[in-house]
Amino acid sequence: MTISRRKLIQGVALSAAATAAPVKLVYAQGAEFTYKYANNTPLTHPMNIRAKQAADAIRAETNGRLDIQIFPSSQLGSDTDTLSQLRSGGVEFFTLSGLILSTLVPPAALNGLGFAFPNYDTVWRAMDGDVGAYVRAQIAKVNLVAMDKIWDNGFRQITTSTKSITNADDLRGLKIRVPVSPMWTSMFKAFDSSPASINASEMYTALQTKVVDAQENPISVVSLFKLNEVQKYCSLTNHMWDGFWFLANRRAWERLPPNLREIASKHLNAAAVSQRADVATLNGTLQQELAAKGMVFNAPKTDSFRDKLRSAGFYAEWKAKFGDEAWATLEKYTGKLG
Numbered sequence: 001m002t003i004s005r006r007k008l009i010q011g012v013a014l015s016a017a018a019t020a021a022p023v024k025l026v027y028a029q030g031a032e033f034t035y036k037y038a039n040n041t042p043l044t045h046p047m048n049i050r051a052k053q054a055a056d057a058i059r060a061e062t063n064g065r066l067d068i069q070i071f072p073s074s075q076l077g078s079d080t081d082t083l084s085q086l087r088s089g090g091v092e093f094f095t096l097s098g099l100i101l102s103t104l105v106p107p108a109a110l111n112g113l114g115f116a117f118p119n120y121d122t123v124w125r126a127m128d129g130d131v132g133a134y135v136r137a138q139i140a141k142v143n144l145v146a147m148d149k150i151w152d153n154g155f156r157q158i159t160t161s162t163k164s165i166t167n168a169d170d171l172r173g174l175k176i177r178v179p180v181s182p183m184w185t186s187m188f189k190a191f192d193s194s195p196a197s198i199n200a201s202e203m204y205t206a207l208q209t210k211v212v213d214a215q216e217n218p219i220s221v222v223s224l225f226k227l228n229e230v231q232k233y234c235s236l237t238n239h240m241w242d243g244f245w246f247l248a249n250r251r252a253w254e255r256l257p258p259n260l261r262e263i264a265s266k267h268l269n270a271a272a273v274s275q276r277a278d279v280a281t282l283n284g285t286l287q288q289e290l291a292a293k294g295m296v297f298n299a300p301k302t303d304s305f306r307d308k309l310r311s312a313g314f315y316a317e318w319k320a321k322f323g324d325e326a327w328a329t330l331e332k333y334t335g336k337l338g
């Protein structure tokens with residue numbers, strides 16, 4: 001069931017009106033387990049709407065025993081900081097891009113390989129199939145637990161304050177913000193750009209103060225982070241798909257009795273599937289809204305970008321880094337890469 005964008009915003013308005021930030025779900029005393037869930041997206045993002053629905057359902061089905069408190073918009077710290085808190089148990093849950101997680105779990109960047117996925121059908125077959133299973137097994141090795149269903153971030157587009165990007169040559173020398181991840185830095189260095197690793201929480205300011213002239217994100221993030229206020233051009237490159245793993249600190253997860261773990265994972269995985277539909281709706285409708293607000297869109301052919309990555313040795317570099325097993329698992333869904 002997908003919900004319209006209007007309902008999406010109404011849902012947020014209600015939750016925002018009902019609670020001051022952080023989105024703290026007040027519940028009758030008596031929660032045996034009060035767990036913190038942190039994420040980097042605004043309250044208005046489908047992630048927080050669906051996460052709140054899941055938290056409500058979990059609290060109800062556990063008779064208040066498990067109370068999940070939601071902290072959106074990097075309120076508890078940047079992605080880099082919050083990953084450390086997750087590992088120490090300072091927060092019990094955190095949704096994080098696999099590419100940022102790859103600073104700790106290198107194979108978690110697998111889904112972010114440039115132009116690997118041609119469409120969402122391939123994304124979900126891979127991420128709900130052997131690629132997702134492979135990455136979750138690697139995540140488990142660092143004492144984190146990833147829920148089965150990855151949440152959607154989306155296919156990423158390049159925005160700038162200076163020009164439309166029409167081919168790979170336009171990326172040469174471009175001062176572009178990328179999230180803190182070796183894969184992102186590697187990709188834009190392969191394009192001869194000047195990538196700057198900046199957390200999501202500092203992205204808007206970096207663009208506003210011209211520390212960087214560009215960034216790349218799905219349209220839903222461009223809109224919900226209000227990046228169109230500081231970016232003029234949006235080039236639909238679809239150069240990468242990325243998602244958010246719903247991660248748990250292993251000790252905190254295993255402190256929960258098995259029946260509470262079963263209830264929590266059931267509702268969190270269901271929320272992920274609903275959130276995917278919401279994000280697809282937003283990514284399909286927001287371009288018109290952003291254009292009406294003055295953003296200039298173009299849809300470049302991607303051949304020159306792929307050729308540039310290939311000639312720069314990007315695919316060969318990452319095939320060696322990931323190893324044959326991971327690469328073969330990905331190519332099972334994407335076909336031959338590089």
Ligand code: X2X
Binds near residue numbers: 097179200217242
């Ligand atoms: O930091 C970003 O660009 C974001 C919000 O897309 C991620 O979390 C990867």
